[in-house]
Amino acid sequence: MENKEIVIQAQGLTKRFGDFIATNAITFEVYKGEIFGFLGANGAGKTTAMKILIGISKPSGGEAKVAGFDVYSETEDIKKNIGYMSQKFSLYEDLTIRENIRFFGGIYGLDRKTIKEKTDVLLKTLGFEAEADKLVSSLPLGWRQKLSFSIAILHNPKIVFLDEPTGGVDPVTRRQFWDLIYEASNRGVTIFVTTHYMDEAEYCNRVSIMVDGKIEALDTPQNLKKQFHADSMDEVFHQLARKAKRSE
Amino acid sequence: MNAIIANHLFKSFEKGKIKALEDISFEVKQAELFGLIGPDGAGKTTLFRILATLLLAESGDSSVDGLDVKKDYKAIRKRVGYMPGKFSLYQDLSVEENLNFFAHVFGTTIEQNYHLIKDIYQQLEPFKTRKAGKLSGGMKQKLALCCALIHEPSVLFLDEPTTGVDPVSRKEFWEMLKYLKSEGITILVSTPYMDEASLCDRVALMQKGKILDIDTPVGIIEKYPKKIWSIHASNMYALLQVARAFPNTHTCFGFGESHHLTLNHDAEDYDAFCQYVQEHYKEPFQIQEITATIEDCFMALS
Numbered sequence: 001m002e003n004k005e006i007v008i009q010a011q012g013l014t015k016r017f018g019d020f021i022a023t024n025a026i027t028f029e030v031y032k033g034e035i036f037g038f039l040g041a042n043g044a045g046k047t048t049a050m051k052i053l054i055g056i057s058k059p060s061g062g063e064a065k066v067a068g069f070d071v072y073s074e075t076e077d078i079k080k081n082i083g084y085m086s087q088k089f090s091l092y093e094d095l096t097i098r099e100n101i102r103f104f105g106g107i108y109g110l111d112r113k114t115i116k117e118k119t120d121v122l123l124k125t126l127g128f129e130a131e132a133d134k135l136v137s138s139l140p141l142g143w144r145q146k147l148s149f150s151i152a153i154l155h156n157p158k159i160v161f162l163d164e165p166t167g168g169v170d171p172v173t174r175r176q177f178w179d180l181i182y183e184a185s186n187r188g189v190t191i192f193v194t195t196h197y198m199d200e201a202e203y204c205n206r207v208s209i210m211v212d213g214k215i216e217a218l219d220t221p222q223n224l225k226k227q228f229h230a231d232s233m234d235e236v237f238h239q240l241a242r243k244a245k246r247s248e
Numbered sequence: 249m250n251a252i253i254a255n256h257l258f259k260s261f262e263k264g265k266i267k268a269l270e271d272i273s274f275e276v277k278q279a280e281l282f283g284l285i286g287p288d289g290a291g292k293t294t295l296f297r298i299l300a301t302l303l304l305a306e307s308g309d310s311s312v313d314g315l316d317v318k319k320d321y322k323a324i325r326k327r328v329g330y331m332p333g334k335f336s337l338y339q340d341l342s343v344e345e346n347l348n349f350f351a352h353v354f355g356t357t358i359e360q361n362y363h364l365i366k367d368i369y370q371q372l373e374p375f376k377t378r379k380a381g382k383l384s385g386g387m388k389q390k391l392a393l394c395c396a397l398i399h400e401p402s403v404l405f406l407d408e409p410t411t412g413v414d415p416v417s418r419k420e421f422w423e424m425l426k427y428l429k430s431e432g433i434t435i436l437v438s439t440p441y442m443d444e445a446s447l448c449d450r451v452a453l454m455q456k457g458k459i460l461d462i463d464t465p466v467g468i469i470e471k472y473p474k475k476i477w478s479i480h481a482s483n484m485y486a487l488l489q490v491a492r493a494f495p496n497t498h499t500c501f502g503f504g505e506s507h508h509l510t511l512n513h514d515a516e517d518y519d520a521f522c523q524y525v526q527e528h529y530k531e532p533f534q535i536q537e538i539t540a541t542i543e544d545c546f547m548a549l550s
Binding site: 043142167173201241 | 455
């Protein structure tokens with residue numbers, strides 16, 4: 001990647017809970033438009049790190065800037081410049097598709113006209129026109145996740161954080177979901193994603209792997225496979241995560 | 249003898265609006281490791297609940313260990329271990345207390361069946377005084393498996409035990425299942441991870457309440473109806489778009505490091521495809537015929 005504009009910069013980022021060091025001095029950079037895979041075993045410290053980066057948890061030490069804003073003092077600015085999608089909570093089930101778009105558009109501070117325009121485009125892109133007035137609870141999981149992603153980038157954020165977005169989603173929809181990620185990344189949106197599907201790790205431009213609170217490897221999937229003499233990212237992951245001492 | 253028999257099971261919810269199971273039939277042999285493979289909404293949990301005697305089917309019948317799920321539900325409950333998809337142990341009890349509680353309910357002790365749970369419990373032991381609610385993903389699953397095994401069941405029902413669990417813990421979990429199978433326990437396990445299908449003796453591929461196919465993993469792959477190629481280039485997204493734009497492309501999906509491609513007329517379209525990609529993608533690309541994976545089969549069937 002030429003002219004690398006840095007959108008996330010973490011330097012010795014640390015989070016302690018009492019004696020326990022959840023995130024242990026991690027240092028990395030993420031570039032604009034990049035698909036960055038943030039991998040690690042359960043309990044490696046991924047969620048803790050992500051919470052700091054999205055501005056909802058204060059670090060115990062180190063520095064980090066997200067979209068140019070400081071994770072200690074400018075968390076409100078961070079929140080305005082990012083999108084976030086979690087596996088557990090994504091949308092209001094008792095609202096329709098259209099209502100969810102309007103609601104989140106309002107939260108993100110978009111005006112009515114923009115919301116209306118964006119709603120039409122979004123429904124068309126996803127092919128959801130006929131379902132626009134159906135309750136979100138009636139949609140299959142894969143559809144909900146696609147909608148949820150589209151809503152997370154409704155306000156043109158610089159970065160979107162995705163926390164295991166495709167768990168339990170059927171194989172075809174899982175790939176359609178990644179098509180959406182590719183498109184967004186092509187438009188310059190930076191994607192920061194965690195996943196337990198190792199084939200999805202291969203779709204990332206670069207991947208970091210956390211073990212026991214530290215980033216143990218960070219490179220392109222191709223270079224990581226070379227470095228660990230492995231045929232697949234699955235093998236790379238196993239080699240690293242097997243060393244983990246910390247039992248969650 | 250068949251340890252589990254399901255015979256034309258139907259079940260719907262919300263006055264028939266949601267058809268959870270539509271004519272599900274299959275048999276699981278004793279000491280077989282049988283996988284239900286399918287995404288959310290396939291009907292896997294409904295099927296488990298019926299077989300575990302917690303829910304009645306609308307029609308069809310089924311048996312577990314030769315006992316009828318309706319008439320003999322009390323006897324079945326003593327013989328099966330059930331690990332629901334949602335973590336359902338007591339969050340406020342410690343690891344040890346949970347295990348003791350389940351042992352007591354079934355009139356046994358931890359010591360009596362320790363041989364079955366030894367391997368997993370040893371990993372849990374350093375945390376035996378920790379509250380179950382404070383354990384994380386992989387550990388909770390291990391504790392839940394211990395609790396489901398404490399009364400030495402002859403049949404185990406495991407509903408998505410590895411969902412959300414990292415690849416290393418998933419592997420350990422499957423090693424454990426292999427051991428339990430060798431001890432003669434019949435295991436019915438569901439998973440949304442297609443790669444786990446190959447670890448089962450036989451699998452049923454499920455989607456939207458229906459079984460798409462039942463066979464050994466190898467058998468399912470052998471039935472794959474088309475030639476399949478993997479394609480690779482430096483710009484994978486551009487390659488995907490070019491490959492999909494070729495008029496005789498049947499399917500082209502990302503599969504990790506490469507894309508998997510099928511063509512409408514298989515080998516007949518091969519030369520034309522390569523030429524098309526050369527013209528439109530312009531940079532070098534690799535293409536290679538491969539054997540389908542379970543995930544390819546699932547997508548072809550669904």
